[in-house]
Amino acid sequence: MRWRFLLKxxxxxxxxxxxxxxxxxxxxxAPWQFxxxxxxxxxxxxxxxxxxxxxxxEVLPRxxxxxxxxxxxxxxxxxxYLPDDEVIARLRTVQGEPAFEVLTPLRTTDxxxxxxxxxxxxxxxxxxxxxxxxxxxxxxxxxxxxxxxxDDPSDRDAFADESTGGRLxxxxxxxxxxxxxxxxxxxxxxFQLEPGQPGVTNALPLPQLQAGPFFxxxxxxxxxGAMALLGWxxxxxxxxxxxxALADPEPERTAEPAPASRSTAPSGNSSGGxxxxxxDDSEGGAEPRTAEPGAPAQPGAPADRRAAAKRPKKSKRKxxxxxxxxxxxxxxxxxxxxxxx
Numbered sequence: 001m002r003w004r005f006l007l008k009x010x011x012x013x014x015x016x017x018x019x020x021x022x023x024x025x026x027x028x029x030a031p032w033q034f035x036x037x038x039x040x041x042x043x044x045x046x047x048x049x050x051x052x053x054x055x056x057x058e059v060l061p062r063x064x065x066x067x068x069x070x071x072x073x074x075x076x077x078x079x080x081y082l083p084d085d086e087v088i089a090r091l092r093t094v095q096g097e098p099a100f101e102v103l104t105p106l107r108t109t110d111x112x113x114x115x116x117x118x119x120x121x122x123x124x125x126x127x128x129x130x131x132x133x134x135x136x137x138x139x140x141x142x143x144x145x146x147x148x149x150x151d152d153p154s155d156r157d158a159f160a161d162e163s164t165g166g167r168l169x170x171x172x173x174x175x176x177x178x179x180x181x182x183x184x185x186x187x188x189x190x191f192q193l194e195p196g197q198p199g200v201t202n203a204l205p206l207p208q209l210q211a212g213p214f215f216x217x218x219x220x221x222x223x224x225g226a227m228a229l230l231g232w233x234x235x236x237x238x239x240x241x242x243x244x245a246l247a248d249p250e251p252e253r254t255a256e257p258a259p260a261s262r263s264t265a266p267s268g269n270s271s272g273g274x275x276x277x278x279x280d281d282s283e284g285g286a287e288p289r290t291a292e293p294g295a296p297a298q299p300g301a302p303a304d305r306r307a308a309a310k311r312p313k314k315s316k317r318k319x320x321x322x323x324x325x326x327x328x329x330x331x332x333x334x335x336x337x338x339x340x341x
Contacts, residue, residue, distance in 0.1 A: 005239055018232040025225030033218035040212050042068060053143045062112065066148045066189035073146045077191060079108035081116070081135035081199060085182040087158055087168040089131055094120045095205065100129050101173060102201055105184055109139070115175045115190040116144065119201035128165065135199035142198055144191035144208075149174045157181060 005011055053074035060070060082105040089101040099120040106116045124130035152172040158181035160168045170177045179186040195203040 006236070011112075015232065018228045022228050024226040025221045030218045030221040030225075032219065033214045037212070037214035037218065040214060054109070056114070057110075059146060060189070061111075062187075065187075066146045068148075070146050071148050072142060074194075075146060075164050075191065076141060076143055077106065077108060077114060077116075078139065078141045079114075080139055081106050081137070082113075083134050085178075085184060087170050087181060088164070089171070089173050090169050091171060092120065094202075096121055101204070102132060103170070103173060103190070103200065104135050104140075105178065105182065105186060105297075113184050113186045114198070115178055115186050116142070117147070117173060117190050117192045117204065118199050119193060119203050121201055129167070132201045140198040142191075142193060144193050144197070147173075147190050147192050149176065149189055152177070159239045166273060244286060 006015065053076045055075050056075045059073050059075045060066060085105045087103045089103055092099045092101050099122055101119040101120050104116050104118055105113050107113050118135065121132045123128050150172040152174065154171070156171045156177075158168045158177050160166055166180050167239040170181070173190055175186045175190050178184070192204055193200040197203075264331055
C-alpha cells in the first residue's frame with residue numbers, strides 16, 4: 001500500500017507534532033490573542049467615553065464591585081484620608097521606569113472606606129521610597145477613575161520591616177491586601193486619582209488608546225497552523241507517489257558480457273601456406289574480426305557488438321604463419337627470377 005509509510009516511527013512522530021501544533025494554533029494561541037484584542041478595544045472605549053464624573057454611589061452602588069463595564073469610569077468621592085493606614089505598592093513600572101505607588105484609604109461621608117491610589121513616586125537611589133507629601137487633612141472631594149483590584153499570583157500579604165522603614169509594602173494594588181494589613185473594611189476595587197486632585201503625588205498616566213498588535217498576532221498563529229498542515233500534506237502526497245522522495249533508490253543494472261566471437265584463419269595462396277596457417281592458428285590464433293563500419297547490425301545483437309560495429313576499422317595485425325608464408329613466396333619469386341636469367 002502506498003500509505004503504509006505513514007506507520008513508520010518518523011512519519012508517526014511528524015504527524016503527531018504537526019497536528020498538535022496546528023490544534024494549539026487554532027484553539028488556544030489565536031483565540032488568546034483575539035481575546036486580548038477585545039480587552040484592549042473595550043479598555044480604549046471605556047477610557048475615551050468616561051464622560052463627566054458622577055457620584056460614587058451612582059456609578060457603583062453600595063455593595064457592588066467594579067467590573068469591565070465600570071472600570072475607568074470617572075467618579076467623585078467626598079471624605080477624609082486615613083494616612084496612618086497608608087500602604088506602598090512596590091515593584092511597579094511607570095512609563096518604562098521603576099516606581100512605587102502610594103495607596104491611602106479614605107473614609108467617605110457615608111461611612112464607607114475606599115482605597116485611593118494617589119499616584120507614583122520614584123525610588124530613592126534605586127532602592128528606597130523617596131519622600132512625598134502626605135495627604136491633606138480634613139474633608140476633601142476628589143475625582144478619580146474606577147479600577148478593578150489586581151491579582152497577585154502568589155497571593156502575598158503586605159509587610160513592614162527595616163528594609164521598608166516601618167511602612168507597609170505590598171506587591172499589588174489590591175483592596176483586599178490593604179484590608180488584611182490594616183484591619184479596615186475596604187470596599188472592593190480602588191480609585192485612581194486624576195491630575196490636580198487633592199492628595200495626588202504624580203498622577204498615573206492613562207493607557208494609550210491603541211489597538212496593539214494582538215489582532216495581527218492572532219492572524220499569524222492561524223497562518224502558522226495552516227502552513228504546518230499544508231506542508232505535511234505536500235510531503236505526504238509527494239511520498240505516496242511511485243518513487244517518492246523518501247523511496248529507496250533502485251540498484252543499478254550491470255550490462256551482461258558479450259559472447260566472444262569466433263575467427264577463422266585466412267586462406268593462403270599455396271597449400272604449404274594453408275597448412276602452416278592452420279597449424280599456427282591452432283596455437284596462437286588470429287584476433288577476432290571486427291564488423292565493417294557500414295555493415296548493418298544483426299537484429300537482437302548485443303549492444304556492445306553494435307557499438308563495436310560503429311568504431312573505425314583498425315589495421316589488421318598479421319599472424320606469424322602469414323609472415324612466414326609471405327617470406328617463402330618472396331624467396332620463391334626470387335629463385336624463379338634468377339633461373340630465368
